[in-house]
């Protein structure tokens with residue numbers, strides 16, 4: 001298995017098609033001294049031979065939604081290049097390919113949206129009743145294990161693509177920090193990745209990035225790199241900046257980044273959760289993310305509630321009337337500035 005993996009680097013493909021091969025943990029060392037640990041299908045970490053206090057501990061997750069293929073293709077390429085020793089990370093890095101069964105059916109999820117199942121939500125209510133709940137728990141444990149020996153330099157970029165077009169094609173959700181200051185270096189890093197729009201979340205959630213942020217004090221983000229496309233249909237030139245900057249993050253001891261003067265910052269104004277089956281959106285299905293509305297415009301309604309724009313220019317993000325009752329159906333955002 002080791003020889004085959006190091007020859008072709010087919011970790012993702014093996015995880016998807018022969019997951020049983022990775023059911024028990026495997027560790028081995030590459031010829032360049034990098035230690036490889038596989039603790040389950042789609043869960044692989046790389047540790048340089050020697051690491052110091054200034055070594056970064058980086059989690060790159062993708063495919064938490066199985067049809068968001070561009071980040072999966074990017075991570076597949078990094079893992080292949082590291083296994084075949086074409087790329088040598090100088091920091092510790094954990095790659096997580098989240099929802100392997102939903103990749104096979106080209107759907108966001110099989111039974112339940114995995115990105116609402118973190119922070120222990122997987123075990124609440126009915127408990128660990130489906131594969132997505134069990135996987136969310138396994139991914140949390142993988143992150144906890146990975147960050148255990150880590151110093152302060154913890155990072156988690158949870159890579160996604162959005163369902164619809166977006167006026168601001170690439171953007172990141174900065175999880176709620178409970179009063180801690182937002183990190184300008186991280187904004188600069190994201191900007192260098194081509195992600196120049198940042199949404200500051202104002203409340204706890206049960207997303208993967210919030211989990212790493214609140215539980216492990218990691219610099220953590222949900223990063224939206226573009227629009228959902230089937231495997232093989234992504235225009236990879238649109239990801240060139242993200243690919244180059246994340247590659248540099250993995251392989252350079254320190255990144256020299258210009259201050260992000262060009263980042264556009266929004267704060268979340270409304271988190272609208274669907275409460276009734278008749279929840280409906282009051283704008284066209286093809287309305288792009290970040291479309292703004294004038295104050296007073298009816299954005300959505302359902303039995304017992306009407307949701308209107310509270311500010312001129314209040315913009316919609318992630319509208320989705322087809323979510324389960326109780327889940328987020330719409331975010332609205334308004335421009336803001338970063339705290340000093």
Ligand SMILES: O=C(O)CCC(=O)N[C@@H](CCC(=O)O)C(=O)O
Nearest residue numbers: 115160162163164173207222318
């Ligand atoms: O385009 C959409 O509607 C969803 C894209 C997506 O999966 N976004 C993440 C955002 C998570 C966060 O708020 O941090 C999600 O909905 O899980």
Ligand SMILES: [Zn+2]
Nearest residue numbers: 065068160161
């Ligand atoms: Zn997603």
